[in-house]
Amino acid sequence: MTQSEILSMIVGDVMDRWPETVEIFHRRRMACPGCAMAPFMTVAEAARSYDLSERLFSEDLIATIGASARMETAS
Amino acid sequence: MDIPARMTVLERVPLFKGMAPADREAVAREAHERPLKKGDALFQQGEDAAHNYVMGWGRLRLDQTTPDGQNVVLRYMGPGDLVGTVAVLRRIPFPATPVAIEDSMLLAWSAGRTADLMTRFPAIALNAIEVIGGRVEELQERLREVATHRVERRIASTLLRMVRQSGRRVEGGVEIPFVVSRNDLAEMTATTLHTVSRTLAAWEQEGILSGKRASHLVIAQPHRLVEIAEQA
Numbered sequence: 001m002t003q004s005e006i007l008s009m010i011v012g013d014v015m016d017r018w019p020e021t022v023e024i025f026h027r028r029r030m031a032c033p034g035c036a037m038a039p040f041m042t043v044a045e046a047a048r049s050y051d052l053s054e055r056l057f058s059e060d061l062i063a064t065i066g067a068s069a070r071m072e073t074a075s
Numbered sequence: 076m077d078i079p080a081r082m083t084v085l086e087r088v089p090l091f092k093g094m095a096p097a098d099r100e101a102v103a104r105e106a107h108e109r110p111l112k113k114g115d116a117l118f119q120q121g122e123d124a125a126h127n128y129v130m131g132w133g134r135l136r137l138d139q140t141t142p143d144g145q146n147v148v149l150r151y152m153g154p155g156d157l158v159g160t161v162a163v164l165r166r167i168p169f170p171a172t173p174v175a176i177e178d179s180m181l182l183a184w185s186a187g188r189t190a191d192l193m194t195r196f197p198a199i200a201l202n203a204i205e206v207i208g209g210r211v212e213e214l215q216e217r218l219r220e221v222a223t224h225r226v227e228r229r230i231a232s233t234l235l236r237m238v239r240q241s242g243r244r245v246e247g248g249v250e251i252p253f254v255v256s257r258n259d260l261a262e263m264t265a266t267t268l269h270t271v272s273r274t275l276a277a278w279e280q281e282g283i284l285s286g287k288r289a290s291h292l293v294i295a296q297p298h299r300l301v302e303i304a305e306q307a
Binding site: 031035036037039040041046049050 | 235236238239242243244249294297298300301302305
């Protein structure tokens with residue numbers, strides 16, 4: 001997963017596919033989990049809406065997704 | 076629609092969730108179809124609730140007339156929504172008039188057939204409770220908003236509910252893909268036409284809403300609308 005891939009994904013799809021990322025949104029006090037707009041906005045748009053660095057935010061998401069993928073492989 | 080086409084419609088309907096395909100086929104066979112042209116009423120408020128309907132496609136506006144003759148838009152309904160179910164189950168007259176705002180197709184079962192299907196397939200009865208419970212929650216939410224929220228916040232929440240039900244991503248934002256008049260919004264948010272017009276004009280000026288697309292509202296800054304809906 002590259003930064004540009006995750007940034008162009010839809011926020012709702014990211015949370016559906018990797019529920020462990022919900023915490024990342026919560027931690028930054030983003031309203032995305034449960035939001036009516038989540039099925040329509042990209043991760044990049046969400047980051048910009050909250051004045052977040054797209055780079056740092058996408059790194060954090062990728063790290064979380066990567067960590068759970070490794071746990072699945074190990075188990 | 077042939078039976079497979081009906082089954083495709085029913086697959087997406089929460090009322091028939093968790094049913095075996097053979098059972099769903101039986102339900103599809105026992106339905107009859109009710110096409111509506113834009114502007115047609117499905118039934119009239121006050122009529123005996125003879126049929127229970129499920130929306131296949133299209134869109135309805137649910138209108139209610141108050142005893143003193145005022146019209147109120149209760150909600151909009153889209154594919155998968157139940158229409159008239161509560162009245163059929165409670166054996167009361169239809170409490171409102173659904174009007175097609177687009178050409179629409181509904182599947183219908185008579186009141187007796189509906190009761191019979193629920194007895195034969197208890198999943199339908201359980202699903203009905205869930206669907207109707209969701210509707211009650213939505214109404215409680217709206218009632219709370221009317222009691223406690225400022226009007227801008229109520230209008231924003233109402234638009235977000237429409238987005239959740241049927242929003243569509245378009246160039247330049249998120250579109251509500253049917254015509255919502257300012258008057259309808261005023262009725263749904265318990266305010267005046269003047270206030271809705273003033274609020275929407277202000278939002279257009281701020282760039283939250285953009286110029287309309289075929290008279291559909293387009294939300295150009297979804298995040299700002301969410302902020303308004305959630306502000307304390």
